[in-house]
Structure formats: C-alpha cells, structure tokens
Amino acid sequence: xxHPGDLLSALLDGELTPEExxxxxxxxxxxxxxxxxxxxxAAARTALRSLPVLDPPPGLLPGTAPVPRRRMLRPxxxxxxxxxAALALSMGLVLGTAAGPAPMNLxxxxxxxxxxxxxxxxxxxxxxxxEAP
Amino acid sequence: xxxxxxxxxxxVAHRYGRTIYNFAYRLTGHRDDALDLSQEVLLRVxxxxxxxxxxxFEGWLWRITRNAFIDETRRRKRRPTVPLPDDDRSPLxxxxxxxxxxxxxxxxxxxxxxxxxxxxxxxxxxxLCDVVGLTYDEIAAAAGVPVGxxxxxxxxxxxxxRARLS
Numbered sequence: 001x002x003h004p005g006d007l008l009s010a011l012l013d014g015e016l017t018p019e020e021x022x023x024x025x026x027x028x029x030x031x032x033x034x035x036x037x038x039x040x041x042a043a044a045r046t047a048l049r050s051l052p053v054l055d056p057p058p059g060l061l062p063g064t065a066p067v068p069r070r071r072m073l074r075p076x077x078x079x080x081x082x083x084x085a086a087l088a089l090s091m092g093l094v095l096g097t098a099a100g101p102a103p104m105n106l107x108x109x110x111x112x113x114x115x116x117x118x119x120x121x122x123x124x125x126x127x128x129x130x131e132a133p
Numbered sequence: 134x135x136x137x138x139x140x141x142x143x144x145v146a147h148r149y150g151r152t153i154y155n156f157a158y159r160l161t162g163h164r165d166d167a168l169d170l171s172q173e174v175l176l177r178v179x180x181x182x183x184x185x186x187x188x189x190f191e192g193w194l195w196r197i198t199r200n201a202f203i204d205e206t207r208r209r210k211r212r213p214t215v216p217l218p219d220d221d222r223s224p225l226x227x228x229x230x231x232x233x234x235x236x237x238x239x240x241x242x243x244x245x246x247x248x249x250x251x252x253x254x255x256x257x258x259x260x261l262c263d264v265v266g267l268t269y270d271e272i273a274a275a276a277g278v279p280v281g282x283x284x285x286x287x288x289x290x291x292x293x294x295r296a297r298l299s
Binding site: 040045047061062 | 285
C-alpha cells in the first residue's frame with residue numbers, strides 16, 4: 001500500500017472498514033514517517049476535542065432573558081447622604097474617634113465616580129452643541 | 134431525535150442551541166459573530182420547520198447551519214468589517230493567579246487561532262467532526278460533497294493545525 005494519508009484521520013475517527021484498517025495497520029508497522037504523521041494528527045484531533053464547550057449568551061435560547069444592564073446611578077437618598085457627608089468633611093465636623101476612621105464604602109465610592117464619568121461626557125457634548133456658533 | 138418526529142422550534146432551540154452556538158463560535162472566533170450566526174440559524178429553522186418533511190432531522194439542521202455560515206462568510210467578503218478583539222474569557226472562569234487555568238486559556242487561544250487560519254472548507258469539516266461530533270457521512274450530507282472529500286478536508290485541516298501549533 002502507498003502512504004495512507006487521509007486514511008490516518010479516518011482511522012482515528014473509526015471511519016474505516018475492517019479491510020482498510022488491516023491495510024493501514026500493516027503499512028504503519030513498516031513506515032516510521034506515517035507513524036509520526038498519525039501521532040501528529042492524533043495530537044491535533046485531541047487539541048480540538050479538548051476545547052471547552054461554551055455557554056450561549058443569555059437571550060439566545062427560549063426562556064433565557066438577556067441580563068439587564070446594571071444601574072449606575074444611586075437612588076436620590078444615596079446622593080443626598082453622600083453630599084451631606086462631603087459637606088460635613090469640608091466643614092471639619094467629622095473628627096477621629098477612639099475606634100479609628102470608619103471603613104470606606106468602596107462600592108458606593110466607585111459607583112458615584114463611575115456615574116460621574118458616564119454623565120460628564122454627555123454634559124460636555126450637549127454644551128458643545130448649545131454653545132456652538 | 135427520531136426521524137419521524139417533527140420537533141417544535143422551542144425543542145430545537147433547547148436541544149441544539151448550545152451546539153449551534155459552539156459551532157458558530159469556533160468557526161468565527163468571536164462571541165458577537167457567533168451570536169448573530171446562531172440567531173440566523175434559529176430563524177431559518179423556525180421558517181424551515183413549516184415546510185419540513187420528516188426525514189433525517191439532524192442532516193437537515195446541520196445543512197441549514199452550514200449554509201447560514203457560508204452565506205454570512207460571502208456577505209462579509211462583499212462588505213469586510215474589522216472585528217473587535219474578543220476578550221471575554223468568562224466561560225473558563227479564570228481566577229487571578231490560577232496558573233493552570235491561565236495556561237489552559239492560552240492553549241485554547243492558540244488552538245482557536247490555528248483553527249481560524251484554516252481555509253473555510255477545512256475549518257468547517259474539522260469543526261463539524263471534532264466540535265459538533267458528526268460522522269463523515271453526516272458532514273458530507275451537510276456540506277453537499279462526497280465522503281472522500283470530507284475525509285481529505287479533515288485530514289488536511291488537522292495537519293495544518295498541527296503544523297501551526299508546533
């Protein structure tokens with residue numbers, strides 16, 4: 001038999017007849033190049049089959065709703081509280097206590113600042129349109 | 134799924150939606166493109182089910198899926214776009230410092246890049262075989278080519294992958 005070539009993948013995939021398997025096996029016994037090719041093909045096949053199965057994004061399949069966008073703005077009272085805290089700080093009304101400084105609310109901090117970053121470009125864009133000659 | 138039963142669209146989407154999405158992702162390499170393609174396939178399935186005649190359902194489904202991909206590829210050739218980098222690695226859930234997971238992620242990226250470098254016919258055959266798990270006969274039916282062509286495409290595709298990965 002000549003070099004089996006394409007039959008090597010078919011051998012790995014169980015797509016050969018018993019006669020073909022016999023002929024290919026016989027050839028492999030005496031051909032180091034085809035044994036190396038079989039090994040390389042098997043490695044590529046294994047690599048492909050090892051790829052993870054991915055979950056489709058929500059919303060593709062029936063009964064799965066798209067994930068709602070996260071709300072970036074805090075409720076009004078949150079802003080009021082944050083403003084009052086800032087005012088108190090600027091007036092020097094907040095003093096250190098024996099227990100040490102209160103822990104910072106990092107979640108609230110990042111939300112406020114993210115919200116400002118999101119709002120600011122919009123404000124500038126509107127200003128640019130209004131103030132344009 | 135038996136040959137006689139005609140499933141509803143919801144059944145098809147539930148049963149095959151994930152596989153269709155993975156087929157689309159491996160062929161396109163991008164989450165958004167894969168989502169678009171999967172939605173197109175499910176739309177075609179919904180329309181096609183009205184006139185579907187009971188037979189080899191999976192053969193019918195993968196022919197639709199494969200044709201949607203080829204049509205989309207042709208459309209993009211006419212109107213080329215530059216895709217944004219796809220950095221969503223959430224399916225692996227890699228935690229910072231997880232060296233093994235990170236190595237696996239890089240390996241997956243390399244395999245995906247090698248896959249995308251294959252000519253379309255080879256990529257399609259390899260993905261239908263190694264990702265979807267179809268037999269050579271099923272791939273031949275889906276792609277409308279002889280089994281010998283499928284065998285050749287799969288072997289040449291894997292050889293090219295190996296050369297690129299080594």
